[in-house]
Amino acid sequence: MPGSQPLRTTAEHRRLLDVMGDDRDNVSWRRWGPYVSDRSWATVREDYSADGEAWDFLPHDLARSKAYRWGEDGIAGLCDRYQILVFAPAFWNGRDPFLKERLFGLTPAEGNHGEDVKEYYFHVDNTPTHSYMSFLYKYPQGRFPYEELVDENRARQGQGLEFELIDTGAFDDDRYFDIEIEYAKFDEEDLAIRVTARNRGPDPAPLHIIPQLWFRNTWSWAGGDGRPLDEGDEPRISIAPRRSPSFVELYADDSPSTIPKGMPIPYSLGRRSLYVDPGMEPLFTDNETNMPRVFGPGNVSRKPFVKDAIHRTVVDGEACTNPAEVGTKAGLLYRFEAIPPGGSATVRLRLSDKIGQDDPLGPIDELIALRRGEADSFYGAIRPIGASDDEAMIQRRALAGMLWTKQIYLFDVHDWLRGDDPGWPPPDSRWSIRNQHWLHLNSMRIMSVCDKWEYPWFASWDLAFHCVPLALVDPQFAKDQLWVLLFEQFQHPNGQIPAYEWEFSDLNPPVHAWSVWRVYHMAAQFDQKHYGREARDRGFLERCYHKLLINFAWWVNKVDRQGNNIFEGGFLGLDNITIVDRSEPFADGTVIEQADATGWMGMFCLNLMRIALELAKENPVYQGMATKFFQHYAYVAAAMKRMGGRDYQLWDEADGFFYDVLRYPNGEFHTLRVRSLVGLIPLYAVERLESAWIDQFPSFKASLSWFLKNRPDLVSDVVHECPSEDGQGVTLVLTIVDREQLHRLLERVWDPDEFLSEYGIRSLSRAHADAPFRFDDRVVGYEPAESVSKLKGGNSNWRGPIWFPTNFLLIESLRKLGKAWGNTDGICRGDAVLTYNEMAADLADRLIAIFRATSEGMRPVFGGSRVFQSDPNWRDYPLFYEYFHGDEGAGLGASHQTGWTGLVACLIDEWKAESGTVGVPGSSDQVVTKDPPPATVRGGERVD
Template sequence: MTAEHQRLAANASKPVPLEKWGPYVSERQWGTVREDYSPYGDAWNYFPFDHAHCRAYKWGEDGLAGISDIQQNLCFAVALWNGKDPILKERLFGLKNGEGNHGEDVKELYYYLDNLPTHYYMEYLYKYPQQAFPYDLLRQENRKRSRQEVEYELLDTGLFDNNQYFDVQVTYAKRNSQDVFIRIDITNRYNKAADITVLPTLWFYNRQSNQKLAEPPMISAVDKTSVKATHKRLGEYYLYFQHANDALFTNNVTNTEIVQGIPNEDLFTKDAFHQAIINGSNIQELRRKKSGTKFSPVYKMRIAAGDTQTIYCRLCNEPQKQPFAEGFEYLFTIRKEEADEYYADILPKGMDKDMALIQRQAIAGLLWSKQYYHFDVERWLNTSDGITPVSQGKKTGRNHEWSHLKNQDIISMPDKWEYPWYAAWDLAFQCISMAVADPTFAKHQLLLLMREWYMKPDGQLPAYEWNFSDVNPPVHAWAAMQVYEIEKKQKGGVGDIIFLKKAFQKLLLNFTWWINRKDPNGNNIFEGGFLGLDNIGVFNRSYHFLNEVELEQADGTSWMGTYALDMMDMALEIAVHDPSFEDTATKFFEHFVLIAESLNEHHLWNEEDKFYYDVLVRKGADNLPLRIKSIVGLTSLYAVSTIDKKKFEKLKDFSKRYKWFERYRLQNKKFWPNEKSEDGKQILLSLVPKDKLVHLLRYLLDEAEFLSPGGIRALSKYHEEHPYSLTIDGNSYTIRYDPGDSTSDIFGGNSNWRGPVWIPINYLIIQSLRKYGEFYGESIQVEYPTGSGVQLNLCQVADELTGRVISLFHKDKDGSRRYNGEYSWFYQRPENEQLVLFYEYFNGDNGRGLGAAHQTGWTALVAELISEYGNKPEKCAPHLLPETNTKSDAILKA
């Protein structure tokens, strides 16, 4: 057992299986719903970036490469100044919604290099220009670009063309859970000496409950190289630092003069360091102050060309006579070796080095993206932030029906800048990759979202803070089984049945909510509206039409079929250990059959096109199929499972009921979705009958439709030349294939399901095809790609699709990663060639990374795909070239 595994085993016994200190600080708190106290619900404008340095937050903190305790009482992060910027670089900059031509977007270069689940070792890299940071230029250029143009990025400004920047690498190494050593390495990449000011910053979260403490939190000077932070609940902590040019104190409170035009009580406000360092204002007063709620030693450095200078700090809960005793640096080496040992143990052996790097950085990004999330909706609705009075509009506005929601937890975020809030189905995908590194935390996260302070009393799960009532696809039963199986494999076949039972019981409530709320006609055809897919439809699918029009959704129905099947799988697994779950498994099996019947026997399957479509049901008129070829029609592929004969033999009641139901339906010529294997040892349960499966695969594997060089597109390329249009209630709507960033402003235009490749969708499709392939074997072979004349079985197709997805990340023969697109020149430099990003989605034509650049959440699934793919890097190679086409000899050989 590695040292990290020993620490994880100790944490697993805790009620909350987490370390006291970790990377729990957000990378953007401004512009969030939590900080929006306006009556009109415009979070981006109510708390803009320009206020972030001088206005105290109400619900959390943000910082650069930051850490905090588990309740975020005390935070540490790094601030920088290049001698030219108008503000200190304390947090990451990005465009708010409305400033970007494709919605909000972070405009920085930063990377999660390494991390352990217990955070005993962490590495973070930030690239800081030596010229003035181009805040205004990035805003102006993006604002004037149309939706048809690409975004203007930091690398487009020219500031990095000649390496005129600093690499700032922050490394954390713990001696124990409450003793953290910090190393800040600043490397000058330019060919001339350059100046930089570095402020390692310690501060207290300005939380409301602090005001109730008899003794308010305080950071006080001890001597020239240490301070003591005292908090009634947290206890005492000491920050030790090497000799600095200055040591400054202020308070983490709002500069009311700037924000509200009200004179400050004193000069010790949140932004006092900005004024002191940049303008020299009040610096003597800050030097004389010996306590406050925010503190920084100040290091002014001149770094020669190509050189590196290092700053060490130490944050611990006990006083130290020699905080930096001789040889203390060796702790970083020890923890790095422990990290290497840990990943060598959990990742596949003999892996191609670049694939191993991709896997490790994917997991590192997940671990860095844990965030303290604090939000009490009832208090938020009924109190003021001290700037805007409570309004009736806010009380009846966004999320007012979620007053029970009281969150104060460490949660795995999709992205700590672009999405610094949890999203229900994102979290489910994240937990699968998280389970490889820390299955206990993955299980905790899945169960957390189902707890009573998250789940609504009626069983609805919260979607995301912009609208908790939006509906995400119900993937939690599937994710719970995935996490269960991953841990079961790690533990030599012993699964956590208690976890499955806990999840199952709460998911019963959620399943019932879906049945009661999203099947209004009681015919097992479901709605759902949004379903997490933003602009996948020709119109906003959450829109309620006039004139008694209903949208019956192919994907809503398919998701529910998948949900029923996943619940059956869970119940069967539990029933092997606890027979009382056997009849519940039967319930979900029969419900699955009824949903499969509705999907296939009603109007969602279009016999002319051989495809599943959403349908508008109009009173007094014919039903209108929305003939859009998208993943809406392919979602049906996800619902596939097999039951082997051995399990039937163990579960007598289930077996008896199954056989009766089968006889009854077949004798009465009713739809029956199941097939027996030729040897009779397995039964396949699938929403898609064999003949329809073959039809769908023709579309799926056609490069003129869904198949791209980097995986499966969300919308068929067919709609590039054949856009789909319709008119409803006098409004005209059109959808066309967009391979890149969204050209639609639905949901702010900041994500696009109309053509790009999304990793979680590919992951689901690949998993499903592998299950089909294992059942059908050579009895189903399809053309891959469609029209090539090459016949493959479905397991081989799953391998091929996996290779295409991996090719987005894996280096080609020229050392380029496809997702870097036109920025490959930067990432082929020696100092950058091992930096891997995990974009939200990828261009459907050329594989360029799009959306959130660091959304390691669901994109981290590529690490799981690499594990399944094995040590076969040569399979990626044929798909790395953008000009790859259907007839390519390289593809056929692969």
């Protein structure tokens, strides 16, 4: 490796080398992982209704009884890469009306911000190859208050804060179990499992632990024409004939099965053994729908033993499991009648391709300790030198959440729309509700989803952000994820990238070129840092670039209908930020010309320009593409401020801000004077071109010079000259705003009475608390917490809270501005200048501070929760929420949307990197150095 940098290579890093081949997901250390959804009920995929109301078609109460079509769910579930075989534990405290097989939550009609999980669980640890995983679930010892949670939240009618599980008293006097589920791999196909329940309460308490193993139901519709397979073609689980006093062996065999329809390769698991502790009662049934319960009396189940039989046996005392001890689903019932206060109960299992082992369970504790130590070493090598222990913990938990939130995303839209049984087709209305234009979308991919309970599906702009923190620990997986959305079975033939399963045709911001560019550099840094090799994956970059060109053309042709480079982007992910639902067109032909859509497109142009220049280092042909996107940036940027002879523009000179404009069919217009992220997003379009650096691209440089000379009408306000850092040339700073406009915008950004919070940048100016924007009978006011407005189902709130992705991009822009204009420019604060770099560093620290414990031990993310703030069994388990209170930093919305909030891991990585000594604890993988750490990728560039 060049220089004196030591390699930070651990056992987990070496395992990652095994997953970089073309077949990496099928036969590698990543073949088995946490790919089971936390919720499959009430998803679009499982909705076969006439009205598209997915939450009503398959609610929580029916989930235990209906076989899923498109993927299983469970608590801390594990499965293989194509989810043929699934494992997950279930629990029963002796008081609940349901076996605790899956997490409970509220529907949009019952809750406040939309779909809302009402459980407490934590992604404690995970490694990229899933060689070690730890998950903590807190299970009350009393009856779970299902009805109280629904009734109280419904009574609040969507106003104020949510009524949470902890508010019900379910955890009073610590009457709950801390249940830790751990997985560790002996090798790629051999997995150790340990479930440990600790009684935190003052009295002995009973608990049933029921590990469950089952086959996903692929046989009921395996023929692809609704024809079920013959019974002999189904997989089976049974007890092995041999007996041992120290373990029981179950066989799970998919050999008789027909390969499920649509599999890209021949794939089967063959026979597996599940070794378990003795002392349990085996219960067998089939993963089949209980037809009378789900569809009403008169319906007949395909088999007598159905999916909910284990629940009915344990909770209701029915004799309804298969006495022959064979089926496609098995539960192992361990009864612990009285776990003492402070005591624990443990169950050990092993799921393995190694049949007939003599001592399968003996090495489990030792293996788990080994793999956990290797995980310590891995994260020790990831940890930035300047991070405190608390910040290192936050980073590790954030990354663990990213790795736990992987899911096998199974969805064939063509089959879904057509229905599974031609004799019982779905209603015709189904074809007009959603996704009828996406018949080509067919996924059997492991994907990073937003949240495996609240949002157990991919969302395209979320995923682009997910890939950035994922690249810190598994850059190959990050690259694979970005490619998935551009792959033919995802990207529409017209070039559109699918948005999310509720409506793939909706619009998310075009951030994928930015993510591709950043992950490309982060992957190179990872290789250098951990493997000592200089590698730039230009194949990945070029492959993605070609598809991004198609996507760019779709944007230009679809949402720039006037051809004036002002974009009518629609939804763009900012659910309720304005007065109307931007997904819906106006009936009279009125359109919203959007400052954020146009700003995103300016950023998109600059991203594609930089990628083209990188590819032009090896292929000069790409210089022409770089020229094209530089010029297109100039057209877009100029159009935002000069509308080609019109009498209005998106930049408001009086306010010093960008606003959306309503344009009416008769040519009249109305400026929507809402100071929000919509007006800040144009700041994201920032790049710099140093004269000496572009000498290597003579064709591009010549075209650039011509354009600058001959089109001053376009470039004078959006291409700015400043001296290069070395003083030997000039740097062209490409920004939609000039320096005066930039200062005016940033004055508002850095004003506590407007955008600046103690914990980041608000999504709406606080000025609208006292001066809400009014238009007709609609109002946009500052709402720092849960939203009063319920556009897009009430899932999100962009009217004041703090969001990580938009803050993260602003930090990137500030850093680029600091690099371009140096450490003397910024905004005035008294007699001093607050520079762009200082603003970026300050903003990063404010975001990290949401999770960091104060000197009093309080974490802002937990808000006013006494238990979370003070109890040692709660306070060090930060949750990575969807968004955060605009004034107080408390977590809001989805509680486990680590996806883009996981960007905090990158902020810690990039802003806590200092020289010193780093030790990787507890391992022979220890690394000690007094040299500076390797270069960090910042803003898509290496910064040494």
